[in-house]
Each structure stands twice: as C-alpha cells, then as structure tokens.
Amino acid sequence: MIPARYQASRFPAKLMQDLGGKPVIVRTYEAAVNTGLFDEVYVVTDSPIISEVIENIGGNVIMSKKTHESGSDRIAEAVENMEVDIVINVQGDEPFIDADSLAKIIKVFKNDEEKEIDLGSLMTPITDWEEISNPNTVKVVVDNQGFALYFSRSPIPYPRDKEVDATYYKHKGVYVFRKRALMDFQRLKMLPLEAKEKIEAIRFLEYGKKIKMVETNVTGIEIDTPEDLERARKVWK
Template sequence: MNTTPLKIIAMIPARYAATRFPAKLMQDLNGKTVILRTYEAAKNTGLFEEVYVVTDSDIIYSEITENGGKAIMSKKEHQCGSDRIAEAVEDMDVDIVVNVQGDEPMIDMGSLEKVLDVFRGQDAEKIDLASLKAPIKEWKDVENPNHVKVVTNKEDFALYFSRSPIPYPREKEAGVTWFKHIGIYAFRKQALLDFQRLPMLGLEAAEKIEAIRYLEYGKNIKMVETNVKGVGIDTPEDLERARQLFS
C-alpha cells in the first residue's frame, strides 16, 4: 500500500463552443455562471492542492480570473479534454490530475474521495487512471447512446466503453447490472502525457469516447462504483433542472 503523500490537482477543461448547447458554461445558474459554480464546487471539496480552469476562451478565462480563480489559456486547438489538460500540466510537479467536467457543477465529494483512494490502495501501482460508474436502473437509459456504458473485470478494471448496450442481453433475465460511465477521471500525470502523443485509433473514432484510447494502448482504468449520477448540463432542459436543484 502506497503511503507517500500524493500531490493532487483538479483541472476543469472548458470550451466556449458546445455542439448541443452553445455557451452553456457561461449560462446563469442562480446568480453565477455554470463554470464559476463548477470551479467553486471543486475548490470547496478541499481535496486538491490547486484547481484550474483550462480554456480556449477569453470570456471563460476572464470569468474565472476576475472572480479570484486560477485559469490557464490553451496554447493550441485540442480535440478533447484530455489533450487540453495534458498541455496544461506538462511542466507542473504533480502526481494525480483530476479532470472535473465544466458542465457538472454539483460535485459529489464522497465519490471523488473514493476515486482518489484507489491510488493509495493495494493495486495502486497497476492503475494509470481511475473513473466512476453508476448502476443504470432503466432499460431506456441502457439503450440511450448519450449514456456511455462500461464493462469491467472482477477487479473493476475497465474492459470496454460503448454507447451501445453492453453487455448485450441474449436472454431477458440476464442477471447483470448495467453501468453508466460518469465522466470524472483521476489520471497519473504520465498517462495524460502519453495520451497526448498517441494517435486516435479505430475504436475511439467509431464510438467517440476518449477513454477507449487508453484501453487501446494498454492503460489500466480502475472503475469505482457510485450511486450519485451527477447533473451534467448538456441541454437547456438540464440547466433548468440544475436551477431547481440549486434553489
């Protein structure tokens, strides 16, 4: 078991443009923008030595820095959050980097703690990154391609992620639990740097799920079960739901 203190930071990748809901991170969420709410929620967990928003947008950069937060401007265009974070942490002295989704302002501290604990556990040396999974109760959610599913081995290492129903139930009473992937990641710094220089392969390109790249190149992803689904803001309806929860 690893007892050496780990230097842990949080990075919140934040694009201004979003395909389904443009400028969603700058929408008002009960008096503060979505991105500022997320930044403050990450800070308030007390789990990180530092929290940064890393962005390609002057508007988001100003929103964070003018409210006393720390932000980093990306130097170049990036295809995904992992690439954006990798560039930002390249010269930082850190052990674990947590990717907090900018559109999930309701951070569950208990789930985050469970993810970070695996890097202090028995098989810590085998873990390149860790993430969360939550049981899916409704078949319509299993079928929904916007909900990424994950299957794991008996040690809870990820075998595959898919937008399709995995495992596929050949019989009605299959007796399995389906799991949704919750997109909070905790990376070893080296795994992030490796990701940045490895080209996208076919499975990731087909599914449009960046976690698959780690699997395709042999990285070990430890999955941690949670019952907290989080509130991701992908649509105006999600934003309205989040406003009601904050009220």
C-alpha cells in the same frame, strides 16, 4: 483540472448558462474547490469569455496554446511542465460533483503501491432503459476486479437474455490520471474505436492502459443538453 470549451457541439455556450445566479463553469469550479481535496484547482480553456468569468471570482485559469480534440489533450498541455504525480479531470459541465465520490477514487491511488493503475474513473448504476439507451449517456462494462473493459454510447451489455441479471453503469466524467499516462495520451494517435464512439477513455483501453472504475451512488447531473440544464436548475433550487 477542469477543461472548459465554449463551443460544445451538442449545446454551445452551455458552460456560461445561468445556474442559480452563476454560470455553470463557475458552479463547477466552486464545487471542486469546496471539496477541500485538492492542492490546486484550475480551469483550462481556450475561451477568453470563460477565462474572464473565472478570473473575476479569483479563480485559477490556464489558457490553452493549441487546439485540442479532447479535454485530456487540453489538460496534458497544461500540466506538462508541472511537478505533479496525480491529475484529476473534473468536467466543466458537472456542477454537482461531490467530495465523497472524489475521495473514494483518490484512495484507490493511495493504495496502489505498485503503481499499476494508469487511470481511475467513476461509474454509477442506472436502471432506466431510456437513459441506458440514450447515446448521450456513456456506459461502461468492467471485469471482476473493477477494471474497465469498454465504454460505449450503446447499451452494454446488450440484453439478449432477459433472464440474466446485469447491472448497467453510467460513466461519470471524472478521470484521475497518473501524469505519465496523461502525457502518453497526447502522444498517442486516435484509433478507430475512439473516433467512432467519440469517447476519449477508449483511447487508453486501445493502447492497453488500466482504468480502475469506482462505483458511486451519487448521480448528479451532467449538463449536455438544454433539458439537462432545466433539470439542474430545478435541483439547484
């Protein structure tokens, strides 16, 4: 499922910007399909413009019936009556998503025989302090089993002791849900930490859900700003 909003707050209409001759949302949809990992791929949107461009390439679209504050809420509505076990959320602004990273996170659920994991997500190491301190870059800290402790737009952990070596991780916008966890999400109200940070993954943590993080070294480019789009265009060439 690829949630796709036309009016993004930081970069309106970013999903319809040109990337190598096609809109960003089309590039993301094609990248998800081309991994060969999924039974079905859908774009979930409330935008007739996005819906039309996906339908024009023969893609699958589900139009949202309600207004949603997050991509997870949008997807929950779309899958409510589907007979599925696992739902994967790929953000519409991630046209460089790769099959190897997705396969690693899917394997986590295949190996989870007790079904203890509610969600899975991706993280990648970052070392550039400008990126670490950038509020557009969501960071995550994990326990020694790889489960998320917290997500933040601030640098976490804070480097008070410069002598202690710690890896900083960027959270990549990919979620793998058990359907029950996703359906819980839409019923649970937003709490203060999520409202403050504007990071939907925090809602799961605030309600005690277990999020397994999987490390990947494929960084890709998330298109949050016009500058990101220019970098993406250079990489695409």
